[in-house]
Structures are given as structure tokens and as C-alpha cells.
Amino acid sequence: MVQGQIPIEEYETGNTKHKWDLKKLRFAHRVLFEYNYKKGELKKGYADRTLYINLTNKEIKEKKVTDEMKKKFTGGRGFGLKLLWDSIKSTTRWDSVENDLVITTGPLCGITQYPGSGKSLCLTISPATNIICDCNVGGFVGPYLKFAGFDALEIQGKAKDDVIIFIDGENGKITVETAPLEETNSHLLNEQLTHMYASEDSDKSRQKVAIASSGKGAEHSWWGCLNFSFYDIRRKVPRIKQAGRGGLGTVLRNKKVKAIIVKVEKIHGLSNNPADPETLAKVGTKLHREIRDRDRYQCNMRAVGTGHLVEIMDDYDLLPCENYRFGSFPKAPKIYSPKFYEYFTKIIPDGCWHGCTLACSKTVDGYTVMTGPYKGQKVTVDGPEYETIAAGANMSIWDPLWILEFNFYCDTYGIDTISTGTSIAFYMEMYEYGILNKDRCDGLELCFGNTEAVLEFLHRIARGEAGEFINVASKGIRRAKDWLIKKGWGDPQVIEDSGMESKGLEYSEYVTKESLAMQGGYGLTLKGPQHDEAWLIFMDMVNNAIPTFEDKAEALHYFPMWRTWFGLNGLCKLPWNDIEPANNAQTNEPAKVPEHVQNYVELFNAVTGRNIDKKELILQSERCYNWQRAMNVWMGRGQRKDDWIPYRSMGPVTETEYISRKERYDKQLIEKLGLKKEDVDKISTKEKMKILYEYRKDQYQKLADAVYYRRGWTPNGIPTPQKMNQLGMDDPKIIEMLQEKINEDEHAGLNVWGGKYTKGEKPPTIQLKYWEKW
């Protein structure tokens, strides 16, 4: 049914309605500690202070944001890095009492005129990787935090019992209170708290409340995500967006925080107090028009969200199917975006922040839950987005309804659909090989496509029923690999090569086997294998636009820096290149979408009143990117060995995979490795795989060489003091630490290139200690 112009109060989702005794729930709260603060006006995108809460010491204080901090760290993720640096130790782990969970905004966060301007950046030490994980998430929490008066929120320490943190921007007060009776799972908890904390019983009032929460799944696994709410006045439900990667929800629940609630007094078009509102309106309107005219012919985001990628990835052999073994699948058309379009509620502004007309946050309303504790209830499912659908493909789930079920429970249990899906896909492959079986999986038949088993697995995690398998498996692939190898089940090499994790974090949902640059886009990253640093598959594989190592390294410099910038400012990446101007293909560098880069330069200047250009914009990112890498080094990682990726992401691990792309691989053996066709025809698949294995691994090392050099790092991937000084990131403590690490590497013989260079091939430079001359 497609209808429009229904008065908002008459909209019906058909969801199950709940009746709670909210007074009783609230009456059970006990205020543990509180803090009154002076409300202030934002100045050119900044609140100029951050909020610090220590749950152990029961301390709340404000920290000043200095001009120096703005200059070096810009905002958002940059501020998060600075706050972490000031608060944690190199030995801090995810569950250490001093671990910080930081939610930050950024100077552009909260403007309403330009699509995609309401993102929060969340940072903490991840259980998966033991280093900093940063996530970019929509919803109202970030903008409201800033409008309530703070550029960032920092939570250190741990509470004894479940608490909620209430930031009351209406009254200038922060309270930490016990919350014993509320639900834990997000879809119910958010509804309770939204109604409880709204100043009046109206939808407009409820829209002024935003919540960050997680769920039961986050308590018992390392896949915990943060759900950020945004109240939908038409659907009359708090909807959610996820800070999914790296177990941030696990850290939230480990700190015994049930929810963070932020309430604002009012919002208006200029809450950010920008220097030049007219430019914001002009640039914003221009993009709205572009979206209006072009989205339907480009990505179709407004209709189906990021799900439009499923059919494209399947077409290009890039959709991860059955644990990344294949890039396409005969059943894949069953989960193409038109299938989900049938279920999505239509004609509603679906932005996760006001004014986002790209509107990719689709929902299915009135979805009838099929399993688990909410079986039979009708709920709103937020999504699914591309990654969740593709996670379905990875587990060989080809039914849109089961993907919705998986999506719903992952969300409300507070676990990441990506890590969960990628991990289960790995367990399924191990099940297929007999390395795992029903006995070893605590009675679960985790074979490809067994949807009931997948959901049962999630329910058991949420219930905290830990059998040996569930206990290990819910900590992700890295720990499961170690466990399988320790048990002596199966060939360790197959286990290592097939489980798609790097740095301890599970891969997001793209097949990278045939694009070397994309392998770097996943491996040569700060937090782990996530496509938010660079997505180079088409540039590299389809258009062949970056053929040499040097070209690839340039792309793996520019794009990660450019994409980092969104996180420094509280922005979404999608309106940059998921909508393109009509003449983009005719520009010099279409992959960069130059007109949109210029939009961002203008937006930044219009908000902050500064006068930067596109080069300064990259420098802003470089400062923070290198700082984060340096912090990884400080924490004992951030070196070449940590940037290693599993062979499944480089090439065919199994004979089936080789045969499925035999022509491509045989051709590579002939063209790249100089084998004769008749020889290739003669030798066995196993032998060919071995040759390819060595070749591709060496290619990856050479890529790392080129990228490290381009980024201004040592051959072991350590940011050099010279580079840090050039960027103005000259904190003596960090410079000294880097120099020590470089000296240690020198001693250990690690300051050498990783690739094997034969005749006619050159490493990036033959000079030893080249950085010392910079």
C-alpha cells in the first residue's frame, strides 16, 4: 500500500503495544550521584567542554576544550583519541576499570541543512582487538549531547549495579541512578525510557529524548554494539542505529551501564550556532536537489537503503557467500533489494538525523517475530542494511524473513550483525568440514543455512547459557581459532586461513580476494577489517585505475584520510559518494567526487568560521590517523604483524574455490607468474594453489611496503617521529615512545621491507632509515 500525506498522528505501525507501570519503574531508581552544570550556547559548532563521568569514584566533572585541542584533533573521533590518551594506560584492556567509553560529536554534527550530519563517534578499548575501536553511528544521541552542552562524553570506571546516566539538557543536570527494573534489551528498554524521561506526554516531547543502550547479548559475548535511538514521530517508536563494531556494547554492559539518556530543551535549525547559516542552507539545498533528481537512477537509497548493494555485489562476484568462499550464489536474487522493498514501510522521511534526505534508514513495521522470547509479537525492525543482508548470504540464509529475524534479535540483544554473521559463517564452514559437529557445538547443528540454529545460538547467548562452544564462539573468530587449534581439531592452516578476522575483529561483508588494493583497505587499517577506511574494489579491479603499488598506496593514503574526516566532524560518509553530481564522471578524479569534497570544505568553514581548503582537510585527518596508529603502537600493536590478513581474503583456500574461478587463477599463473599454458594444464589444482598462495602473500607484503612508505611510517608500520612532528603532533611522550619502538625494531631486524623483490622490482626506497632525512 503506497499512501502519502497521512497526518502524523494517524500513522499506525501495527506493532504490539506494551503497557508498563512507568511510575513503579522510576520509583525503583535511586540517585547515586549528580552534578549541576551551567547551560551554555554553542559557538560555531563547538560546546568547548566535554563531560567526564567516573562510575567507580562517583565523580562528574567538565573538561575544557582548548583551541590547541581543536587545532590538533578537530573534533569527533579526534577528541575521542585525545581523551583516551589522557585517561588510559598502555596496558589498559577492555574490562580494565580505567577503560574509557567515549561518545563524541564533532563541529559539524547536528547541523540539519546537509544530509548525513548527525553522527556520533564512539571509542573504547575493544575486547576483540585490545586496541582502540572507533565506530560512527547515527541517531540523536550525539547531536543532543552537544545541544545539551558537551562536545563529548567520557565514561570511566564501573558501577556496582545496573545504572542509567541521565544528561538533562533541559535543566542542566546530570544524574547517575540505579535502574533495576527496566528491560535490558534495546527495543523495549528504549521505549520505556523514552516515555519515562520525556517532559510531556507527546510525540514532540518524546522526540527530544535520545538513548544509547545495548542488550543481553552484549553481556555474554564480545560482539556487543551500542544502539543509538531516534524517536520517530510518525511510527511513534524510538528507532535505533548501531555503533556495531568491536564490542562497544560489551564495554557498556561491563561498566554496568544500562542506558545513557540525553534530553534537550529545544532544537532548531541553528542550534549549532554556525558562523554562516546562509552557506549551509545553500549547499544543503543543492544536495537535496541532487538527491531528488538523481538518487532514483543511482543508488536508490531513498527506496531501499544500502540494500541496493546486494545485487551489485552478486553481479560483480563480491557478495560474501558461505564464509567468503564465493562471491555470488544462485539463490542470491531471493535477497536482492526489491524483496526487502516489499516489506519496507514507505513514504516516511527515513533519515537517522533531521534533514537527511538520502534516507537510507529503512524499517519493516509490524514484523511478526518468529522465535525466542518475543515470538508472536509485532515489532519495528530497523533495517536490514547491506551488511546484515550480506551476513545472511555468508551464513547461506536466503530468506528475507529470516534475515529480518536475525537483524531484529541482533539489534535488540545489542550485538553486531557483522561480527555475529561473519563468525557464524566461519563456524558453519568448520561444521561442514567436520572440524565442528553437533557435539562440539553444544548441540547446535550449525550447518550452512540452518536459520533455526542461528537464532537458537543468539537466544542462548542472550540467556547467558554458556556451554564450552557458546562461551568461546561468542568471543569471535580469533578466540575460536585458538580454541579449535588447541583442541587439535582439523588442520591449523585451514582454520587460520578460513576464519575472516584481522587484529581480532571480524571482516565486514565484501569479498576482497581479487582486489589487492581492497585487501589493503581491510588489513592496513587502524581498528581492523572494516570497509570504512577505503573501498577500492571498483577502482582497482573493475576500472583498473590504480595498477601499480605506488598508485594503490596513494589510494590507501588518500581515501583512509578522507574518510577519517567524516568521523572528525560528526558526519556520515554516504552523502559524499552514494549520490554523485550529474557531471561527476567528467571530472579529473571522479572517485573523489570533487564537487562534494568542495561542499565539505564550505560546510566546515560555514560552521566554524575558519578558512580551510581541501588540503588542510586531509591534514586534519592525517594528524588523528597517525595519532591513533601511534596509540596502537603504544599498546603493543600497530605493526606489520598486526596488519596481516587471513588467506581467505587474499585467494582461494580450498580447491572448490580455486575451481570456481579457475580461468581467472590459471590466467594469473600464466600472465603474472610466467608459467606456460601447457604446464598450467598439467599440474594439479593443489600445486597451482600453492604457487598462487606464495605469490599473493608476497603481493600483500609489497603493498604494505608501499603504503607504509607513503604514509610516512617505518617498514614495520610505525609512524615516524619526523612525520608526527611535521603534522604538529609533537607531544614529547608519544614522540619518545615511537623512537623507542623504532629502536627496538632496528635491534630486532624489523626495519626491512616485507616483500621479496626480484630482478627488475624495486622496493619504495633502498635507503636505510629513510625517515631520518625527512
Next chain:
Amino acid sequence: MDKPSTVKILKFHPEKCDGRLACEKACSQVHFKSDEGGEKSAIRIIKVGKSYKMHVCDQRGLCIDICPVGAITRKKNGVVWLDKNICIGCQACVGFCPIGAMRKSESRIQPFKCISCGACVRACPYGALELVEVKIDDIKEIVYHKLGK
């Protein structure tokens, strides 16, 4: 709630227009308490050759569904109305209006539009403008979606 079935929209008789823009001045008086007209007027009269053309909202209401905060509604008299106290200035309606009739003046962040108040009709000394009643079902439009592939 009874839904309106008709709405008054502006009709223009260019042969009666002398191009002095009394209508625009009256309109900017309504919206901005200013008689500047031009950028501050919801109705625009544009000279085309020797004649004139009117550019104004036709109350089709596509903007209603795109407003994230529900600031745009159809009133009892059928007019599409933007409540500037609710509006958060995102300009989505300005960008998505297919005829560019949702306007933005530099003097405030919230857009504005024709509300069929008739001030321009009364201001025109030659009767070049009139309000005519049309059926909403005949003009109604909803936000465009490509309906799957």
C-alpha cells in the same frame, strides 16, 4: 478528523498584469512584515518576453511527507502549512519541491510558502490574481520513490 477535500490555489491572468509587483510586496508583508517583495515573497511574477508568468505553490503537498519533524501539515481549509516554530530548518522541503515553490529567504533559516491568504489578490489593482477552489485529490502528490527494480 474530517479531511479537507478542496483547497484554494492562486490563478493568474497575465493579460491583466502590469508588472509592478504589488502582489509580491503584499506577500512579503504577510511573511516578513516587509514590503520588499522579491526574495521575501512566496509569490513571484516573472517577466517572460512581453508577458508575465506566476511562480507559486500549488498546494500539492509533496513536502508534507518529507518533513522530519512534522512541521508541514494540510490545514482544515486544505492549505499546506509550514509551522515555523516546529521547523528545524533542514531545507529538505525546499530541495524536494518539484517546482521550487518552497522558498528560503536570507533573513531566517525556516523556509516559507504560499498559504492562499489572498493578500496578493487584494493588492492587485487590476484583478490579475484570483483564488480558485480545486479538489485536493486532483493535485495531491507524494514523495517520489522508485518502486523497487
